[in-house]
Amino acid sequence: MLLPGDTETSLSWFPVIEPLSKNFRTYAIDHVFDNGRSVYSKEMSRPTDFIDWMDEVFDLLGLEQTNLVAYSYGAWQATLYGLAHPDRIERLVLLAPSATVLSPGPVMRIRAILYYFLPFRPVARNYFYWYGAEAVKDSKLRARVDEMVEEDLLSRRCFKKRKFVPPTCLTDAQWDSLQVPTLFLVGENDRTYSAEHAVDRLHRVAPTVDARVASNTDHYITMSNPDWVVRNVLGFLRENRIAERANVRAGNDTA
Template identity: 40%
Template sequence: MNTSYHPFKSEKAREEYLNFYDKHAAQWPVCSTNKYIETSYGRTFVRISGPKDKPPLVLLPGDTENSLSWIPQIADLSKHYRTYALDNIYDNGRSIYNRSLKSSKDFTRWLNELFNTLHLENNITLIGFSYGGWLTSMYALARPKKLNKVVLISPSSTVIQPRIRYLIIAIIAHFFPNHFFSKLMVYWERKCLVKQGEKGRAKADHMIEELVLAGKCFKKRKTVIPTILSDDDLQKLKIPLLYLIGEKEVLYNANKVVKRLNTIAPQIRTVIIPNASHDITHSQATLVNKIILDFLQKN
């Protein structure tokens, strides 16, 4: 892991991916400061925006994504918060891991070290999408006193088991990250975004291009499989928590998710977003941003 191009397959692969990444980063709509934070798991890339005197808000991306996935949210959130958008230490982006992460406890330790090094006090707002949503739930269970409020956006597993069809498509796309299978997954997973016309398809096509390039450039890593929280764990989540899900979510049935949460953990606020699938932060960005900010700013 000490090679100059780790976690990439080669120096050429590193250069190719980061050139693509940096072109995308030029679309970041607000001023930002970029930092590498050292942890025992490696160097974490953090994109920091917003006023220094505002409360901290940390953003965790989905699987195969990175800090740039929050472009649709960052301008609105950074008006009211000091935002910290992360490249997951164990995923695609500029972060560089130096040892494998084997469980949710590793991710929790990584985040805790990161927050402490950044001198974030016990008033952090933590928002996670998809895989990052599951990681957010794990951190909320392990370190509730560090958090002020939490937002889970279409988190992987967490509340109910994903559909078998989704798992099959995701596994195929993971092991065969070519254009055909990547497009099959993205166009199904982000179907509401694709239906929004040329601009929506362009965003989806960019996601496909990045997936294919990441599969070509990065070394393979073993994935920590997201888990389902028990009734007891869901009831332990006493921090103010908002759960957002698209009405046409493909990972699982939105109504079943909301029913379980309302039955087992009614303290968790649930909102179903219309005309959205697993593209909720892109296809319905304006609505999602408003709901999140309303929730965060409510006493």
């Protein structure tokens, strides 16, 4: 299952969806409370609401257990779900999660506040360009970022303004209690927080989490470095399949 970031839809997985789906049945879903065609009956007001919603999605799709790959704001929600229902997650992949590992710095907070409360093209463009500093160096990717700006402005005009639930930073105890095999991927130039400091913290409080950093990569990790993302995600998920086959063979040998 693929879970997008804030203000994004399942279409945001376009750069990586084909290779990720080649050997896996893949569900790319929209956030029920965000942009897209979903209509929510209850407003999200606290972190536990996301856990309840994802539980409903799993039940509706008939998924007893699955691999969960999530990006940015969605990665924070996925981590909360992994903590609450580890029995329903085989493997968890966190792509540049919002907060979760480290709280955003003051520069990030100020820029986000300006972007949120000033829905004007120059403000939005400045914010997206700053967040995707590596992506905009490429003319084709810069054109895609420009499209993201226009889509963002359009969504603000068309959708009802919703309450934003700020992502939280997990405590040491929460990270230590995470039972799901987890892969953490982040770009070295992510503006949300220092990638180096995030990896250092995970090594200290959650040494079982596989943390990897992509060079010359910003927060738009699936867009600025899709091949690296696909290679690392599939390698991590295939490890699980290899382990399952080994367990099956071991069981047959014992029988």
